[in-house]
Amino acid sequence: MTIKEKLAVHAAEVEEFLGTCLKDRNIPQGLLESMEYSLLAGGKRLRPVLVLVWAKMLGMDSKAVMPFAASLELIHSYSLVHDDLPAMDDDDLRRGKPSNHKKFGEATAILAGDGLLTEAFGLMSRADAPAANVLRAMSIMSDAAGAGGMVGGQAVDMEYTGRDGVTLDELRTMHAMKTGALIFSACKCGAVLAATNEAAEEDIKRAEEYGRLIGVAFQIVDDVLDVVGDEQALGKPVGSDEEKGKTTYPSLIGLEESKALASKYVDEAVELLEPYSGEEADFLSELAQYIVDRVY
Amino acid sequence: MTIKEKLAVHAAEVEEFLGTCLKDRNIPQGLLESMEYSLLAGGKRLRPVLVLVWAKMLGMDSKAVMPFAASLELIHSYSLVHDDLPAMDDDDLRRGKPSNHKKFGEATAILAGDGLLTEAFGLMSRADAPAANVLRAMSIMSDAAGAGGMVGGQAVDMEYTGRDGVTLDELRTMHAMKTGALIFSACKCGAVLAATNEAAEEDIKRAEEYGRLIGVAFQIVDDVLDVVGDEQALGKPVGSDEEKGKTTYPSLIGLEESKALASKYVDEAVELLEPYSGEEADFLSELAQYIVDRVY
Numbered sequence: 105m106t107i108k109e110k111l112a113v114h115a116a117e118v119e120e121f122l123g124t125c126l127k128d129r130n131i132p133q134g135l136l137e138s139m140e141y142s143l144l145a146g147g148k149r150l151r152p153v154l155v156l157v158w159a160k161m162l163g164m165d166s167k168a169v170m171p172f173a174a175s176l177e178l179i180h181s182y183s184l185v186h187d188d189l190p191a192m193d194d195d196d197l198r199r200g201k202p203s204n205h206k207k208f209g210e211a212t213a214i215l216a217g218d219g220l221l222t223e224a225f226g227l228m229s230r231a232d233a234p235a236a237n238v239l240r241a242m243s244i245m246s247d248a249a250g251a252g253g254m255v256g257g258q259a260v261d262m263e264y265t266g267r268d269g270v271t272l273d274e275l276r277t278m279h280a281m282k283t284g285a286l287i288f289s290a291c292k293c294g295a296v297l298a299a300t301n302e303a304a305e306e307d308i309k310r311a312e313e314y315g316r317l318i319g320v321a322f323q324i325v326d327d328v329l330d331v332v333g334d335e336q337a338l339g340k341p342v343g344s345d346e347e348k349g350k351t352t353y354p355s356l357i358g359l360e361e362s363k364a365l366a367s368k369y370v371d372e373a374v375e376l377l378e379p380y381s382g383e384e385a386d387f388l389s390e391l392a393q394y395i396v397d398r399v400y
Numbered sequence: 401m402t403i404k405e406k407l408a409v410h411a412a413e414v415e416e417f418l419g420t421c422l423k424d425r426n427i428p429q430g431l432l433e434s435m436e437y438s439l440l441a442g443g444k445r446l447r448p449v450l451v452l453v454w455a456k457m458l459g460m461d462s463k464a465v466m467p468f469a470a471s472l473e474l475i476h477s478y479s480l481v482h483d484d485l486p487a488m489d490d491d492d493l494r495r496g497k498p499s500n501h502k503k504f505g506e507a508t509a510i511l512a513g514d515g516l517l518t519e520a521f522g523l524m525s526r527a528d529a530p531a532a533n534v535l536r537a538m539s540i541m542s543d544a545a546g547a548g549g550m551v552g553g554q555a556v557d558m559e560y561t562g563r564d565g566v567t568l569d570e571l572r573t574m575h576a577m578k579t580g581a582l583i584f585s586a587c588k589c590g591a592v593l594a595a596t597n598e599a600a601e602e603d604i605k606r607a608e609e610y611g612r613l614i615g616v617a618f619q620i621v622d623d624v625l626d627v628v629g630d631e632q633a634l635g636k637p638v639g640s641d642e643e644k645g646k647t648t649y650p651s652l653i654g655l656e657e658s659k660a661l662a663s664k665y666v667d668e669a670v671e672l673l674e675p676y677s678g679e680e681a682d683f684l685s686e687l688a689q690y691i692v693d694r695v696y
Contacts, residue, residue: 186514221518238531
């Protein structure tokens with residue numbers, strides 16, 4: 105199987121869980137429709153898959169961590185709904201369909217996002233892992249998704265948009281918060297949930313570092329594809345980031361150096377997997393490689 | 401001390417914790433200002449106090465549960481920020497000051513709300529109580545605050561606004577979701593956090609029931625005060641609920657019967673406290689009574 109096919113198999117497991125997780129939760133019908141519209145709109149389900157595979161590689165049953173893994177997709181999904189709002193990025197389309205507020209109205213979109221975010225923490229709390237591990241993972245996720253992570257990154261991104269003179273360091277920090285935090289925390293939480301003894305701290309460190317590296321690589325590649333024009337593959341709505349006045353890696357260090365940087369990070373991520381073997385280790389290695397392959 | 405004074409003493413403890421809980425959390429400055437603007441805008445801090453007092457009455461140290469207790473104020477605060485948005489209730493004022501989006505802009509207000517909600521679950525995860533108790537309480541809070549609770553209640557409230565023929569049952573269910581869920585869950589979570597053996601399930605049930613009763617009574621009294629005109633005491637911004645086309649208890653069952661109903665619920669709540677004695681039991685009894693005293 106190619107990595108794309110392997111990813112699709114994992115994504116299908118996540119998809120099945122996502123399709124049922126909001127049922128029988130006493131959610132008013134109109135609000136439920138709006139939440140499921142965005143949650144079930146497809147996507148690679150990369151974040152949940154990272155939780156599942158890291159946890160499984162370290163000895164944890166996939167079913168046990170599925171609620172926790174799926175919660176990351178609820179968080180990712182809510183962030184897209186709120187980011188698309190007129191007061192934010194004002195996007196009418198998301199993955200080729202009307203964005204949530206275009207379909208259901210702004211008020212419902214705001215509430216759907218709030219509902220998805222809140223439900224995410226409910227799902228996490230019901231993961232079938234040692235209670236202390238679950239609590240630690242929830243604290244990590246709150247940091248990653250919150251005002252010091254993803255939400256803060258979005259605030260900084262809006263502040264930078266249209267501003268000249270954004271430096272490489274500023275760009276890196278902004279992306280680390282906005283998109284990187286959720287990706288490295290997915291890997292880290294997989295390892296935290298599976299932890300059984302003190303030696304697990306080494307695994308947790310490697311998971312976090314692997315996640316940080318592929319997160320940055322992923323962002324650089326997104327910027328590169330934005331320039332070389334692979335809008336379709338990314339499912340981007342309208343207008344490139346450059347057109348929107350956003351600073352990107354290619355605009356700061358050029359296209360070739362951007363590609364080289366992404367490759368370097370991916371190589372480092374793959375090296376971190378050396379202590380591990382088997383199906384999951386192969387998957388994580390191929391996944392890292394797949395990120396940069398998209399631009400070559 | 402009067403109950404108002406006792407409440408103020410507890411509120412001051414909560415206030416002190418709230419004043420520091422967002423510091424050193426890596427939150428971008430502008431976003432932090434917006435979050436603290438709403439979080440530290442005063443208020444009775446009723447929800448955190450209910451967590452603290454129920455936990456303490458059942459043998460738990462207040463300091464240990466403070467992060468969890470305070471998280472309810474972050475949730476309450478985020479809900480007010482989002483409810484005030486132009487697409488929602490469109491309120492320019494909150495407690496006599498410009499609402500969050502009037503002061504910081506809509507985008508920042510949306511993100512400040514998202515940040516407060518996410519941080520709330522981080523605080524909960526750091527409560528110093530048995531891990532299994534904390535997880536159970538977090539699951540309860542997610543249900544209470546989410547799309548099947550507070551967020552869903554807001555969606556239903558907007559659907560009912562301006563609609564004729566809302567029944568008493570519909571009104572009751574909407575309020576139970578929108579405001580009741582957070583109040584009864586505050587009491588319930590205090591008892592859950594303090595639970596040490598199976599007998600605690602009886603305490604948890606009583607805490608939940610007490611919370612449900614004072615929650616309804618509180619809502620009825622709010623509706624009554626809206627009619628008899630105590631805008632100042634409630635800190636309501638502009639226009640009564642009636643003027644906004646909202647169905648209220650007095651509009652459905654009349655002013656006198658509304659008052660009688662609130663009194664009945666408060667009496668039932670006080671009865672539930674019979675097995676308990678001491679400072680905390682007295683406080684909870686006086687607090688329930690205080691709710692209806694406001695209308696007499």
